[in-house]
Amino acid sequence: xxxxxxxxxxxxxxxxxxxxxxxxxxxxxxxxxxxxxxxxxxxxxxxxxxxxxxxxxxxxxxxxxxxxxxxxxxxxxxxxxxxxxxxxxxxxxxxxxxxxxxxxxxxxxxxxxxxxxxxxxxxxxxxxxxxxxxxxxxxxxxxxxxxxxxxxxxxxxxxxxxxxxxxxxxxxxxxxxxxxxxxxxxxxxxxxxxxxxxxxxxxxxxxxxxxxxx
Amino acid sequence: xxxxxxxxxxxxxxxxxxxxxxxxxxxxxxxxxxxxxxxxxxxxxxxxxxxxxxxxxxxxxxxxxxxxxxxxxxxxxxxxxxxxxxxxxxxxxxxxxxxxxxxxxxxxxxxxxxxxxxxxxxxxxxxxxxxxxxxxxxxxxxxxxxxxxxxxxxxxxxxxxxxxxxxxxxxxxxxxxxxxxxxxxxxxxxxxxxxxxxxxxxxxxxxxxxxxxxxxxxxxxxxxxxxxxxxxxxxxxxxxxxxxxxxxxxxxxxxxxxxxxxxxxxxxxxxxxxxxxxxxxxxxxxxxxxxxxxxxxxxxxxxxxxxxxxxxxxxxxxxxxxxxxxxxxxxxxxxxxxxxxxxxxxxxxxxxxxxxxxxxxxxxxxxxxxxxxxxxxxxxxxxxxxxxxxxxxxxxxxxxxxxxxxxxxxxxxxxxxxxxxxx
Numbered sequence: 001x002x003x004x005x006x007x008x009x010x011x012x013x014x015x016x017x018x019x020x021x022x023x024x025x026x027x028x029x030x031x032x033x034x035x036x037x038x039x040x041x042x043x044x045x046x047x048x049x050x051x052x053x054x055x056x057x058x059x060x061x062x063x064x065x066x067x068x069x070x071x072x073x074x075x076x077x078x079x080x081x082x083x084x085x086x087x088x089x090x091x092x093x094x095x096x097x098x099x100x101x102x103x104x105x106x107x108x109x110x111x112x113x114x115x116x117x118x119x120x121x122x123x124x125x126x127x128x129x130x131x132x133x134x135x136x137x138x139x140x141x142x143x144x145x146x147x148x149x150x151x152x153x154x155x156x157x158x159x160x161x162x163x164x165x166x167x168x169x170x171x172x173x174x175x176x177x178x179x180x181x182x183x184x185x186x187x188x189x190x191x192x193x194x195x196x197x198x199x200x201x202x203x204x205x206x207x208x209x210x211x212x213x214x
Numbered sequence: 215x216x217x218x219x220x221x222x223x224x225x226x227x228x229x230x231x232x233x234x235x236x237x238x239x240x241x242x243x244x245x246x247x248x249x250x251x252x253x254x255x256x257x258x259x260x261x262x263x264x265x266x267x268x269x270x271x272x273x274x275x276x277x278x279x280x281x282x283x284x285x286x287x288x289x290x291x292x293x294x295x296x297x298x299x300x301x302x303x304x305x306x307x308x309x310x311x312x313x314x315x316x317x318x319x320x321x322x323x324x325x326x327x328x329x330x331x332x333x334x335x336x337x338x339x340x341x342x343x344x345x346x347x348x349x350x351x352x353x354x355x356x357x358x359x360x361x362x363x364x365x366x367x368x369x370x371x372x373x374x375x376x377x378x379x380x381x382x383x384x385x386x387x388x389x390x391x392x393x394x395x396x397x398x399x400x401x402x403x404x405x406x407x408x409x410x411x412x413x414x415x416x417x418x419x420x421x422x423x424x425x426x427x428x429x430x431x432x433x434x435x436x437x438x439x440x441x442x443x444x445x446x447x448x449x450x451x452x453x454x455x456x457x458x459x460x461x462x463x464x465x466x467x468x469x470x471x472x473x474x475x476x477x478x479x480x481x482x483x484x485x486x487x488x489x490x491x492x493x494x495x496x497x498x499x500x501x502x503x504x505x506x507x508x509x510x511x512x513x514x515x516x517x518x519x520x521x522x523x524x525x526x527x528x529x530x531x532x533x534x535x536x537x538x539x540x541x542x543x544x545x546x547x548x549x550x551x552x553x554x555x556x557x558x559x560x561x562x563x564x565x566x567x568x569x570x571x572x573x574x575x576x577x578x579x580x581x582x583x584x585x586x587x588x589x590x591x592x593x594x595x596x597x598x599x600x601x602x603x604x605x606x607x608x609x610x611x612x613x614x615x616x617x618x619x620x621x622x623x624x625x626x627x628x629x630x631x632x633x634x635x636x637x
Contacts, residue, residue, distance in 0.1 A: 026402060026403060026406040027406075028406060028407050029356070029357060029403075029407060031349065031353045031354075031356055031357060031407060032339075032347035032348060032349040032350075032353050032407060032408075033347065033348055034345065034346065034347060034348075035338050035339075035340055035346040035347055035348045039338070039348065040338065040340050040346060043338055043476070043477055044340070044477075044479065045426070046418050046420070046428060046479065046485055046487075047485075048481075048483060048485050048486070049485075049486050050483070075295070084295055085292075085293075085294055085295035085296075086295045096497060096501040097499075097500075097501045099611070099612065101497060101612050103492065103497070105492075108492060108503075109491055109492050110486065110491050111486050111491065113486065114486055114487060114488050114491050114492065117428075117485070117487060117488070118487070118488040118492075121425075121426035121428065122324070122325060122424070122425045122426050122488075125296075125298075125299070125325070126298070126325070126424065128325065128424045128425070128426060129426075171501060171502040171503060172491070172495060172502065172503050172504075172505045173502060173503075173504060173505065174504070174505065174506060175504050175505065175506050175507040175508070175509075176504065177504070177507065177509070177511070177616075180608050181511070181597055183600070183604065183608075184597055184598050184599070184600045184604065185596050185597065185598055186598060187546075187548065187557070187590065187592055187598045188557070189548070189556065189557045189558075190556055190557075191555065191556065192554055192555055192556065192557070193553070193554055193555050196552070196553035196554060196555060196586060196636045196637075197636060197637055198586075198624065198634045198635070198636050199378065199634075199635050199636055199637045200378030200379040200634065200635045201379055201624075201632055201633070201634050202379040202380055202381055202382035202383075202521075202632060202633035202634070203382050203632050203633075205378075205379075205380050207292065207380060207381065208381050208382040208383055208386060208521075209288065209289075209290055209291065209386070211284070211288075
């Protein structure tokens with residue numbers, strides 16, 4: 001009797017489990033419509049480090065310098081030095097260990113594909129996706145050349161871009177904070193410090209914006 | 215803010231000659247301001263208790279009281295080159311409870327606010343899927359909706375404080391965060407509609423703004439708790455928050471929460487976009503950098519007292535603030551009034567939810583002596599919010615992002631509050 005009941009429960013449980021497994025394969029709703037290859041091609045602009053997504057085209061630094069001077073230098077400076085607060089694109093090598101690291105394409109960026117992808121999707125600032133693939137190859141080549149990564153007559157194209165190794169590529173690693181976080185598990189409640197010394201005051205730096213007087 | 219507000223007092227001044235005269239006098243004599251104010255207090259009867267107020271739909275879309283005009287988002291001009299690629303800050307010091315009103319949610323744009331016509335809106339999902347699809351906004355609203363409360367914190371929140379106390383303000387040191395209720399569709403449901411290939415391990419998520427903001431999102435997270443949201447706090451998203459559709463990535467850095475979402479591509483590798491290589495990577499003292507540092511770790515901040523909210527008098531004070539964790543729920547918040555020598559648990563105000571802000575408070579009897587106020591969050595994983603000294607020992611001071619250290623406020627004998635760092 002008891003045995004039978006157990007079997008019954010097992011069978012019932014099995015049925016329940018298979019049911020829930022079926023419902024875990026989420027339902028579809030028949031919403032949305034098919035995206036056509038033409039529609040996808042018009043929007044699919046992303047480029048990966050292995051070169052996937054690069055359109056056909058080419059350009060070298062000599063050509064890129066002209067485009068850069070006309071469309072980029074107003075913010076980034078003729079030599080990628082950055083105007084005002086706009087990003088510096090060249091130089092900075094050897095500064096990553098200092099207390100004023102200069103993170104440029106040459107000193108910091110791990111992949112050329114990122115340069116191409118970003119210029120094509122977002123630059124020039126305020127006139128996105130206005131450059132042709134050839135112009136983007138040329139400007140990318142110019143930025144690489146300013147960073148002493150390629151020669152000025154090197155024709156950058158969809159087949160060789162992924163082969164260019166960036167100087168800082170080895171210096172990135174996956175988030176390992178989980179290891180660090182093992183240190184942050186004690187919550188002392190009483191007499192946790194003998195003395196507390198104030199090290200810095202924001203008011204002494206005096207860079208906090210103040211509301212304008214009305 | 216509409217100008218018409220000012221018409222109302224003018225009309226009332228005209229109707230009530232005496233009050234109008236008092237206001238006129240107050241313009242030249244500050245003492246008269248006080249005198250005028252007292253006329254509204256007992257035993258006198260205030261104008262608003264005597265005369266008719268505004269009719270309905272004076273403001274078809276309501277606005278805060280004119281006396282709350284100081285409660286606004288603010289920016290730090292010297293931080294960025296242009297306002298279109300910039301940041302402004304939530305006025306945490308003036309918030310109550312754990313919800314951020316939509317108009318006060320901090321903004322971070324990379325190419326300005328896109329104004330997307332909802333009739334033209336399309337979300338394309340393609341790549342390693344059985345069926346590449348385009349969804350209209352109406353399609354998305356026909357899916358079963360989810361409603362979830364979550365905080366959204368920029369990875370650079372408190373990023374200006376790595377080298378030492380810099381900005382004398384709770385708004386500027388901690389205001390790159392907001393917490394609202396989102397309404398939308400689970401990303402799992404949406405991806406299932408397209409039939410994701412078993413080889414699809416990453417999503418390329420992309421915004422429709424002029425920066426075409428793009429990031430790589432791992433599939434596990436996408437299927438776990440992400441959503442595409444069209445509403446916040448009961449109304450459609452504000453343009454500055456991604457109208458009409460944004461990504462919600464609970465507990466992870468704000469930069470991943472793509473606004474004006476236009477495209478999701480399924481792939482088998484990450485894309486290493488600009489915002490996950492040149493930016494949003496954490497430079498360590500070794501010269502190497504951590505990448506894909508997605509989770510926002512437990513943090514808390516006392517919002518009052520704060521530099522914006524000085525202690526006004528001796529005696530009982532309500533220390534209050536906000537705590538959150540991108541790993542789960544806030545379990546406890548401790549308060550110290552002596553710079554971390556001794557701690558006492560604060561009261562947590564419910565509801566306490568996953569990856570959501572939690573309001574805390576602590577009753578403090580101030581004796582008028584200088585004090586160092588701190589709060590420390592502990593989440594349900596057992597993580598204890600670290601000090602800036604602890605973080606610097608491991609990370610140095612150049613990592614910009616993910617500063618979740620304990621904030622110290624110095625209260626002087628006059629009750630003035632300053633941002634300090636201690637050792």
